[in-house]
Amino acid sequence: MARHGNGVALVPPRVGARWLHDVVLSTADAILFLKGRVSFIDPAAQMHVAGSNVESILIAYGPDNVVALEHCGLEGRLWRLRR
Secondary structure, three states, X not given: OXXXXXXXXXXXXXXXXXXXXXXXXXXXXXXXXXXXOOOEEEOOOOEEEOOOOOOOEEEEEOHHHXXXXXXXXXXXXXXXXXX
């Protein structure tokens, strides 16, 4: 994702992880720290399934994806890394 430079990645917020410091913080345009945990929907049953047991962040690469996170309506805090 960092090499491509266009997209949004959903990952756990591993604040002490080397990949976060070495790659994400130096290449991403923004991070949305989600409030609460992500839940998923089973497409066949159209019902919520057991949610994630960890928190999640959305990492934006590219200006259009930063705007998408700004207006996505998900509860959380957006942190811009590059301008």
